[in-house]
Amino acid sequence: MNPYALLETINDPADLRNMPEEQLGELAKQLREYIIEIVATKEGHLGASLGVVELTIALHYIFNTPDDLLVWDVGHQAYGHKILTGRREQFHTNRQLGGISGFPKRTESVFDTFGTGHSSTSISAALGMAMASNFKGEKEKHHIAVIGDASIASGMAFEALNHAGVSQANLLIILNDNAIGIDPSVGALKEYLTNIKVDRKLAKNNIIRALNFDYSGPIDGHNLPRLLKELKRLQKKKGPKFLHVITTKGKGLRQAEQDQVRYHAPGKFDKNSGELLPKPKGDLPPKYQDVFGHTIVELAEKNANIVGITPAMPTGSSLKYMMEKFPERAFDVGIAEQHAVTFAAGMATQGLNVFCNIYSTFLQRAYDQLIHDVALQRIPVIFCLDRAGLVGQDGATHHGVFDLAFLRCIPNLIIFAPRDEVDLRNIMYTAQLGLSDPIAIRYPRGRGKNLDWKKPFSQITIGKAKQLSKGNKIAVISIGTIAENVSQAISILSAEKQIAHYDLRFLAPLDSELLHEIFKQYQIIFTVEDGVLNGGMGSAISEFTTKYNYNYQKVVSLGVEEQFIEHGTVEELQQIVGIDPKSMAKQFERFL
Incomplete structure (x- = not known):
């Protein structure tokens, strides 16, 4: 018996909209199992897409996509969307050379209305589309942004909410609230959203309503009948609307629900048991992120002035090791790269040795702060730029290939690229001894080449080649x-x-x-x-x-x-x- 018989009848959302509602539950089951089966062997981002299976089906069922415009933020959650929009048979090529992209991509499909590899852009993009529709007199067109609770805490999302609330645009923002991005969400807004789930008074008088949105929710994002009913209601309402949906990241795979950080992008795993496949045995060189993570702890043990900062990537940057050892000296500021840079600068003005760890491609979002708040004032922040260079399957939005070029034109900025793990350790050691200028240290994703890398520290002479x-x-x-x-x-x-x-x-x-x-x-x-x-x-x-x-x-x-x-x-x-x-x-x- 074909386990995907119903799913294989869907080659376009129009096919989905011809399906009776009572079959959608079975479709959700098959879609979830299909994602698990493919990602188990081909790898990719798992948990986020499993969490929005019902929401994905409901959106394409109620709205007339692609005429109605749907924007997925950040894109990790768009696998079900891709499968239902004509790319089911190509899905096994996801993130592979010549295959489909792991993120929404305008050149790939008319259903991918906006490329979203970095987070927190969906509200701005969808609002721009909605205002353009107003300008063209397309009054019946719908514009939907699906954004996570970690992404909506970004400054850019707040800016867009502020504008959208007075826009009169036909915009629907759906908050996919699962309390986690790649790592658990942080901050006051996260606590506020958590409280809304249990305090109905907060739900009736909340910050979203104060910004002139028609707020509804929170509702169970895995309850298809409830989702469909609410989306039908919102479809008839004009102006800015906000639907708060509660989901479980990794829904449908027990291990992914229980270990949401690891199963965000778990690598290969057994599709039936969910267990991760064993890694090759034997000693392997360390990942560069772990060289950073262990080295900053080693340095912090001897230097009480060292602090660490990351914008929402404690696991990916391995700052998690410092958070475990020195929780009062390591800060996850959420998806807020601009804030991270200026926050680091503020701390450094008070004599602290500040290591600010940001992925190379994400530092692009804080370029003004890097120039205006750090380099111009010669504040010696130590930037550790992970994922520099070509990073692989995440593609064009994530390659850290622009950093050397965009950093080189900034005065007062030292730029260093370690050749190996020992170099990374030694430049971190050198930087915390005290520099008169900020420094950017860029290193790649993946493993180094040395097993014996924890050598005694040696100071590096600034500006000397080898x-x-x-x-x-x-x-x-x-x-x-x-x-x-x-x-x-x-x-x-x-x-x-x-x-x-x-x-x-x-x-x-x-x-x-x-x-x-x-x-x-x-x-x-x-x-x-x-x-x-x-x-x-x-x-x-x-x-x-x-x-x-x-x-x-x-x-x-x-x-x-x-x-x-x-x-x-x-x-x-x-x-x-x-x-x-x-x-x-x-x-x-x-x-x-």
């Missing part, structure tokens, strides 16, 4: 962990005596003394970085050659060309941009 190997024909300058690929490329060619390799380490300040030595000795210079070439390390080296009139040297820069890189494994994406060992070996060979 020669890794000598050669007489070509000089290669790399920055960060991509140095390992360069070393492999040199080995492939057996060109150890011909190719010199330098680890730049600091993009700012540049080691001008060593660069002069390189340009006086070599006619062919390669630069290699796992970031964009426009404005990145290669640009910095090219500017150096122009400034000092090195006119006869040829500089070849390898990195990410002027394009957005999509999803795939890191190895596949490095091949696409030409910074894998084999591709680089071919480039070097041309000049030997």
Whole structure:
């Protein structure tokens, strides 16, 4: 018997809307099981999508999508949406090279009305769509934003709520309240939402109503008849509306309900038992995030002035270790990158050694604060930028490839990229000794290469590069962990005596003394970085050659060309941009 017989009749929401209501419960069961089966073997984000199965069905059943516009925030919860909107047969390719994206993507489907890889954008986007409909006279069109309780606490979401409340726009905001994002939600708003669930007086007189929204709820987000009835009612109402829905992240898989953090993106697991599949046995090098997490605890044990900050990523950044050991000195500020940066700056003005850990791609959201509140005032915040470079299957919205370029133009900012785990430990040690300027330390997702990485601390000289190997024909300058690929490329060619390799380490300040030595000795210079070439390390080296009139040297820069890189494994994406060992070996060979 086909376990997905009903689901396979849905190739478009129009098929769903032709289905009798009494069949929707069975459809929800099949949709949930289908998501579990595929993600169990193909990996991806699990818990968020399982929690909104009924809501997804109800929205597409009541509203006339894609004419009615539906925006999913952040996108982790959109797997059921993708399956019901014509991508069921492609869903097994989710997050794979050439397959469908793990997030809503406008170029992928007309049902994906807005790309949402970063959080808290849905209300602004849906409000913009609603105001555009007003402008065009489309009075009957509906605009729906589905946002989580962690995402709605972001400053951008508050700004949009403030505007929407006086807009008269035909906008429906659905709060998917499960008390957790990737980690448990934090903050006063989270406590407020928790209280609304049990205090009916709060529900009747709440902050959302005060902002001029027609508020309803909270209601059970897994009760399909109740959802359908309320959405039908709201469909007939004009103006800004707000529906508070209570769901369980991981609904339908016991382990995912009980361990919501781990099952947000659990990797491979047994689809029947839910148990995670065993990892390969044997010692493995540490993840860079864990090098950060264990090192900051080690440093904090000896330096009472050290504090740690993260915007909603204590597990992903491994600041969780410090939260466990020194809970009064580690702060999760929620999905609020702008606040995190200026909060860090405020603490640093009072003499604290502040480590602010933000994913590289999320720091983009706090660029003004980085310039205005930190660098301009020369406040020595220590930024640890996790997930720098190509990050793999999360794709274009999550690659940390712009950081070197957008950081390099900021005065008073030290920029360092560790080559390995030992370098990361030592720069963290150096930074907490006291710097006169802020520093950005960027390192990749995934594991390092050293088992013996917990070595005694050693102070790093700011602004000094390092020669890794000598050669007489070509000089290669790399920055960060991509140095390992360069070393492999040199080995492939057996060109150890011909190719010199330098680890730049600091993009700012540049080691001008060593660069002069390189340009006086070599006619062919390669630069290699796992970031964009426009404005990145290669640009910095090219500017150096122009400034000092090195006119006869040829500089070849390898990195990410002027394009957005999509999803795939890191190895596949490095091949696409030409910074894998084999591709680089071919480039070097041309000049030997």
